[in-house]
Amino acid sequence: xxxxxxxxxxxxxxxSTQKITLxxxxxxxxxxxxxxxxxxxxxxxxxxxxxxxRDLAAGAxxxxxxxxxxxxxxxxxxxxxxxxxxxxxLCGPFNSSIVRQARKLIEELQSQGKTxxxxxIGRKGRDMLSREYGELIVESFTxxxxxxxxxxxAERIGDSILKMFEDGLFDVCNLIYNxxxxxxxxxxxxxxxxxxxxxxxxQIQDKSLKAIYDYEPAEEKILGQLLPQNVTVQIYNxxxxxxxxxxxxxxTAMDNASRNADDMIRKLTLTYNRSRQxxxxxxxxxxxxxxxxxx
Amino acid sequence: METxxxxxxSPEKILLEKEVSxxxxxxxxxxxxxxxxxxxxxxxxxxxxxxxxxxAEVFMQIFVNGGFSEITPEKCVSLVTEGTLLEFLNxxxxxxxxxxxxxxxxxSKTREEREQVGENLDIARAKLMEILTHEKMQ
Numbered sequence: 001x002x003x004x005x006x007x008x009x010x011x012x013x014x015x016s017t018q019k020i021t022l023x024x025x026x027x028x029x030x031x032x033x034x035x036x037x038x039x040x041x042x043x044x045x046x047x048x049x050x051x052x053x054r055d056l057a058a059g060a061x062x063x064x065x066x067x068x069x070x071x072x073x074x075x076x077x078x079x080x081x082x083x084x085x086x087x088x089x090l091c092g093p094f095n096s097s098i099v100r101q102a103r104k105l106i107e108e109l110q111s112q113g114k115t116x117x118x119x120x121i122g123r124k125g126r127d128m129l130s131r132e133y134g135e136l137i138v139e140s141f142t143x144x145x146x147x148x149x150x151x152x153x154a155e156r157i158g159d160s161i162l163k164m165f166e167d168g169l170f171d172v173c174n175l176i177y178n179x180x181x182x183x184x185x186x187x188x189x190x191x192x193x194x195x196x197x198x199x200x201x202x203q204i205q206d207k208s209l210k211a212i213y214d215y216e217p218a219e220e221k222i223l224g225q226l227l228p229q230n231v232t233v234q235i236y237n238x239x240x241x242x243x244x245x246x247x248x249x250x251x252t253a254m255d256n257a258s259r260n261a262d263d264m265i266r267k268l269t270l271t272y273n274r275s276r277q278x279x280x281x282x283x284x285x286x287x288x289x290x291x292x293x294x295x
Numbered sequence: 296m297e298t299x300x301x302x303x304x305s306p307e308k309i310l311l312e313k314e315v316s317x318x319x320x321x322x323x324x325x326x327x328x329x330x331x332x333x334x335x336x337x338x339x340x341x342x343x344x345x346x347x348x349x350x351a352e353v354f355m356q357i358f359v360n361g362g363f364s365e366i367t368p369e370k371c372v373s374l375v376t377e378g379t380l381l382e383f384l385n386x387x388x389x390x391x392x393x394x395x396x397x398x399x400x401x402x403s404k405t406r407e408e409r410e411q412v413g414e415n416l417d418i419a420r421a422k423l424m425e426i427l428t429h430e431k432m433q
Contacts (some may be wrong), residue, residue, distance in 0.1 A: 041308035048304065049373055052337070098339055152377075153307045202370055211363075216338040226338060226363065236306055 004276055011268040014048055016262035020076035024079050024090065024255035032183060032247035038103075038149070039180055040239040040277075053196050053230050056223065071226035072195035073171050078115045080138075080170035082193075084177040084238050085125030086246045087142055093244050094178060094186065095124040101188045106133060117170055121157065121239070138169070151236055158232030159285065163191030165194060177238040178245035184252055186245040192236045196227075255266060296350060299331040302372045303345060303357065310357060310378045317348040320373060324376060327364075329371050336366040342421035345373065356381040360418050360426060370407050381429060389423045 002010075002226075011249050056070065083102045087094045102118070118133060120126040120140040125172035130137060139160065158169050164170060178186040213221055296316050309384040319328050321343025327336075340362045362375035396416040399422040405407045 038307070042306060043307055044302070045304045045374055046364070047376060154306075213335045213337045216336065222337060222339055222363065226322045233306060286297075 002271075002275075004272065004279065006067060006118050007268060007272040007275065011100055011265060011272060014261050014264050014268065018258055020259060020266070021254045021257040024096075024284050025251055025258060028091075028247045028251040028254060031222060032244065032251055034245050035244035036180070039244040042240045046233050049226075049230055050225060053226065055225075056196075066238050066293060067223050067227060068225060069165070069194055069231070070196050073093070076114065076172045078117060078118045078170040079109050080119060080161070080164070080173045080194075082157075082173060082175045082235070083120045083125045083129065084175065084235075084242050085120065085122035085128075087123045087144075087146065088246075089124060090251035090253065091246050092256075093180075093250035095122075095128065097186075098176055098186050099125060099128045099189065102129065102130070105174070105190065106174070119161070122242075138164075145239055149236075149239055154232050154236030157226070158235050161194075161235075162231060170194075175234065176250075177242045180244040181243045183248035186249055187213055189241075191234065191238070193231055196230070242279065270280070297331045300370045301329075301347065302370070303359075303375065304373070305375050305376060305378050309348065310375075311355065313347070313349075313354075315354070316350055318371060319348075320371075321345065322329055322361070322364075327366075328406040331369045333366050333371070335368065337363065338366070339363045340373065340375065342418040344425050345375075345378075356429075358384060358422055374381050381425065382429055384422050384426055387421065389426070392419045393423065395429050 018251070057167045070256045073074055081102055083098060083100050089095065106116050106118075116133075116251055118129060118137045119141075120129060120137060126137065126140040126142065141157055144157070161173065165173070172192065175193050176210040177189055177191075180186055297315040298316050301311065301313055301315045301318050302309070314382055317328060317330050320338075321327075321341050322324050323339045323341050326343070327338065335423070340359060342361050343359065345357045345359055347357070357378045358381050359373070359375040360377040362373060363375040364371065366372075393416065396412055396419060399412045400409060403412055
């Protein structure tokens, strides 16, 4: 049985850990509110952009000059996975769920005989993936969006991805991130950003329902500007979603940790009091029996 | 008066979401006045001012750095990289900015660098132009 001092010390340790987790929970809560506002403000842009591009992609067969960013190169041998995680840990299953999804996808693609390349955003993703797939990582970005995520951060990543695409280093690019639903629920999402995905069925629907656009300037020129921008916008959106998800996940994790610490403190206090009482009883017993022996 | 929903968004936030009677957007080849039931159009925007009309009055003037607009008979959506209220632009700071950018062009080495600075210069010049025409009108 642990001595009283050891029990006291342990209780103290748990108490100070709880103080830290409570503080972290509060900080995450405050950051979450800001991140949530940002993600909600950023969604319309990415959504409308995606919408317009999907419409365009559906009608892209008619284009005179092919747009590889829109319709692809007609091959899919090399896949680039853009894995977006956080720089810091202690945020529950946030990073591991993204990495798990990435692993699954890598194995799936490799079993189909495709070449996989990885580009990581965030330190955690890089660290977790480099153990197994270190030689596949072609690029990694860390300290993105600290202290505050800006559009230019996404531009930096987008530019280097586009450069790699232009150099013909990959054919298909998928983006893996956590979609923010609420502080409790985040959903790992895989989104294809190059080429723009065309959903089945949409194509037919579009032709009958959608008005045919006039373009100013010509279609090709607009697309030439829109398509690269779309890549950046989708990355920016993913980073916003990730930022909010990270804080939400951390808040939940820290809330759980604080609760667990509470339980532990209660149990330790009980054990402490019991053994203290046991010791007092034993000492009294010894005194009384000693006194009795003298009579 | 007939109105239609107009949405102006930047990647960082929704700048305006409102039922309007008319908007004038800075199309690449000239300003486009959009009324309800406009023919479907997808256009790039040059740096310039979006004028939002509520009835016959100008309700809001926003300078945008460029982007694009989707116009359908029912609605108009403009996606811009950045938007600032025209009132917030300042003539003297812009003049200094233009001067600095001109110096930057002189010292820039690569072609990309020059293009980048040139773009910023276009935006700054367009801003200044808009302020001057705005002043003249008043």
